[in-house]
Amino acid sequence: MYRHEYHLTPPSGWMNDPNGFCRFGGRYHLFYQHNPRAPRWGRMHWGHAVSDDLIRWERLPVAIGPDSFWDGALGCFSGSAVERGGELCLLYTGVSVLGQYQMLARSRDGVAFAKERRPVIGRRSLPPGGTGRAFRDPKVFERGGAYYCVVGGDWNARRVRGTQVSLYRSDDLERWRYVGPLLRGVLPGGGVFECPDYARPSGKDVLFASPMRLPGNDDDEFENLHSTVYIPGALDAERGGFEPDDGPGRYRELDGGADFYASQTLTEPDGRVVLVAWMQMWKRTMPTAAEGWAGAMTVPRELSYEGGRLVQRPVRELERYRTDTVETGSFIVDGTASVPGLRGNVCDIELTADLMGASEFGLRLFLAPGEGAGRPCATLRYDRRNASLILDRSRAAVRIASLDGAEAGCDVRTTRLELPGGLLRLRLLLDRSSLEAFADGGAVAMTSLVYAPDDHTGVELFSDAPVRVVELRRHAIAGVRIG
């Protein structure tokens, strides 16, 4: 009932982090952390899917799994992929009883993989301060004819028990040389920068990481147990350093919703940078486990860097699956408004509103049939006084709880959004049990899961004073049928 139509999910069992996001043999490949045996985390395999257009995925057999000493404890953790000499090469973390290592696997056909017998980054190549107990998630990229990879891990100095992102360099993917640290910090409880990444959207150096237990701040950032952040700056690949534009210790949240983690990018030959993330959060109840599966990917997003901000837009390929478009002319919302044809739970909604004198405007989503404002499973609301966009799923039919008191709450998420001209631009992707919201052309993104029954397809607009909706289009999304 909750299975998404156009977001990648595992056939059965468990999915977390995206891995090995790449192009090979003319197709996109997306691997993911996978437990094929049960809809909960377990010894990790790499699930595998391929696509011609980043939207419609075909499932392939599990690519790699625990079958050697080096991955015999907890399996094959996260990593990345690159093509070399006609082979699809996977760089991943093996977790043995002795610790964590970077491993290599290769495939000629992109389906069957053979593992190298020994780690390619092992004990002798640990970064300064690294113990190898936490040393994981290699993300490979090419620059100036060489391969580089960033790896997250622990960092122990004289008075510090922290975490770091290290840069390595190789000419052949087999012999790697430590270059230097790109990022160092201290996280509560010995947390680690997981799933680091580096990309150049619009030619700007950007470092990504998923810091565990990053404390929240007064800007309503980092409210989830673990966060995904980006750091614009300048990379020195020769000497191994990263100069952050915002100064040290400053992180920007990539997505302000409740369910987003461990993002990974792919850079296309024309320079397009595409990002995908796990649409979930650790330590939460997962209602889909009762259906035998758990975990999904976001819709892949194109990244650009505009006016000093990272901008995310759903990949344009999604537009090919739009159908049954309902479009309105300009109209006024004063109080509550239902718009004929504006409904759906598998759809793409584009809306531009001039807030005029209003201080509050929003949408009620996943409404029960005939219940109107009585029971929206989710609301997305702009609070002008506090310059905030608020995504609230507290009235969803099935509530999600945070386990072990890991978070204060996981229903309401708030993101700062300044609208100097009072013009609110929104794009919403609804897919049965998920909502991805993009505001201000993609400068703000919020992703949360919302568990509503299939017939909760109603949508309403609301405001506390007259608001002019300038443009409104609702497209159904159909024909994806993830195989």
Ligand code: DQQ
């Ligand atoms: N998940 C993987 C690790 C990674 C973590 C294990 C992040 O490689 O650090 O499933 O979600």
